[in-house]
Amino acid sequence: MKALRKKVYMVAGYNTVSMGTGRKEFHPKKPRPDLEHYIKEAGQATLKMIGGAENVDEGVIGNFMASRFNKQANLPAFLPMIDEGLKHKPAISVEGACASGGLALASGIKSILAETADVVLALGFEVQNTMKAMYGADVLAGAGWMKTRKDGHAYFFPGVFSNRAGAYYEKFGKEKTREAMAKWYCNAIENARLCETAQEFHNKSKDLEGTAKMPLNPKKFVDHLNYSDCSKVSDGASAIAIVSEEGLKNVGIDPKDAVEVVGIGQAASDITKEPENMTCLTTMKAAAAKAMEMAGITVDQIGTVEVHDCFSIAGIMGAEAIGFAEEGKGVDFVLEGHTSRCGKVPFNTTGGLIGWGHPTGATGVHQAVTIWEQLTGKAGDAQIEMKEDRPYGMTVNMGGDDKSLVAIVYKRGE
Template identity: 60%
Template sequence: MPFLRKKVFACAGYYTVSLGTGRKEFHPKKPRPGIEHYIKEAGLGSINQINNPENIDEGIIGNFVAERFCKQGNLGGFFPMVHETFLYKPCMRVEGACDSGGLALVTAIKTILADVADVVLCIGVEVQNTVKAVYGADYLAAADWFSGERKKGHAYYFPDQFSQRAGACFEKYGHERIREGMSHWYVNMIENARKNPKAQEYHNTNPDLYATAMTPPNPRVFCEHINVFDCSKVSDGGAALIFASEEGLKKIGVDRKDAVEVVSYAQVQYDLTKPPPDLTEFTTCKIAAQRAYERAGIGPSDLGVLEVHDCFTIAGLLAIEAAGFAGPGEGADFVKEGKTRLDGEIPTNTSGGLIGYGHPTGASGVRQAVDVVNQLLGRAGDFQVKIDSRRPYGMLSSMGGNDKTVVAMIFRRVE
């Protein structure tokens, strides 16, 4: 019996520009669109691709921490603003730190599986440029155990958590090997982002990305083992995707060939009050991927495209290992050998990932799903990869906190 008790499809994906430093139109001192703008733009971007938006039954909004960045709660209340027919329809916001988008996907799917809706519009959103990074670092630190860990933590809490992971990997597998892998990841992501007009690094013209990536860390003002180029961006953005049952697809007038099938997912939670069991691996991500593969009845070699949560370059390497593409410590070699590139063995984060596209936290999981869906449908534009018919699957792995909350999800092209 398949993992999903009925067929669920995804279609009509859309995401906004990831706005923040790097984009030419971004200016920190000029007014910018608020969170409601991104919800609306993403939602409309999605429903403009279907025929009958009035048949959307529910909305799900994934968001991490709008209460702090935007002083805004009750995000479900923005759903009726997206389209007039959404008034008086159910919508709720789900939260799971940087995996909020991943949880939104899962919640949308569960709503369909529960037979209470045929069509669900899933939106992920975050607006983070409202404060300087030094303050935003604390808002984001809520993704870890605040009362237990924040006080002793670094000024830049999460960058330091991953700097410690990088340090542990340097020690275990060799500094040069891992550092080079991290830098190749950066180059890979920026090169992909340059093909994606919506990416925050789309305008990046740096002639020597690798040299930039190798900038020595400065612990006096930042972290011990990583530099700012190892970090994903501070971003404003939104993404949306429609989930539907077979019946639901008909209701919104979408042909099955314009949709992909959700094959499996795994939602895995680690104890927030406990430190990671091993700094040199993503244990929770690994379990999530294994369960998703198992439930889909496939393995890594069946994937034609992959999306991982590279909030830091070291996270990119560890996520590749967790997804089963490389053994412990070998993620660095895998990336260095070009196997994650658009023309590589497993094209990964084809639109730039969190390093290159940007990381509007609550939107990231949904944005990853949109990219996987578009790749499988052949609609990824300049960064489209060739999806071999023998490997028609795509997987995303979305992570919240330091490998604490994870969703892995596998999609397949509808034949």
């Protein structure tokens, strides 16, 4: 499909707090809100903005590993828990590791296109602080091929992206790459400080660069990454309504307060295969290219991006995969400040996965909510200025090591 057959909008986005280390109210040994709380909070907030549950035709829930983090499955049946008005309405859940949220969006978009619904409530969540990090790593390793777990690192995914970072250092120079990764971290925290739901919102450190440049400690962690290069372990949920033109009228929202989905690119690659190129996210590249092709735009028209920086190196390689820089030049792109808040294309304006947080199954939806906020002027303190020649926003959500990808291009509704 080269173009969307009908108009698809997103409206009424909502993010809960991303809860975990870094938040003042977080204490690992004290009781915390459960998944029911997060689903309800996000779902009810979106419903309120669209005039209630009666306006909803379908629901989709994105989640990665509630089955292990919370020993909970059969997630579609959590939809009617949000509001009694959703009882007996169609609900499904989707899973694609950390791209589960993106897949929830894709599923909702398809329902609109298939004309089975005019209003879809899309929600993503993850509650993963139920276990300590070394056990959580076992669960998250499920985003990779289980047959490689034994030979993998204790912290499996940091290990995977550490290997990618190592290959990148070797090919393009370690010093400059570490500089760019430090800059990525500083940008992430500085942006997160502007968004009160961000996990790093309370970060008051005066020396972010110092934190990012701590010596690597392969004995306790991985060879080529620091903790500051990694996304957070988070609890949280995000929700947004995906609607048709008809649906937009039904919920009574001005198109200017909505974003229009103008392109979507989904791509998967074989989980049992090693990456064909360690220094390039080829699947992400394919998904981003498809989304831009469908939107009929070039990379130069994109004004802001929410990219899947599960690790700082993935953020940098993401900028390359989308097409902002050639392979190996992403570090310059970042160091020259183009991805910073005041740069050419502000990336991850509320902190991304490193600064805002990474409740894995919610992340894809969280990205869409952030783009919706930025394009419709609802981002509060984190608001960036959208330039006329760059009116498009983009989200890129990745599951595993470049395996399940969802890229979406948005513009403000007219």
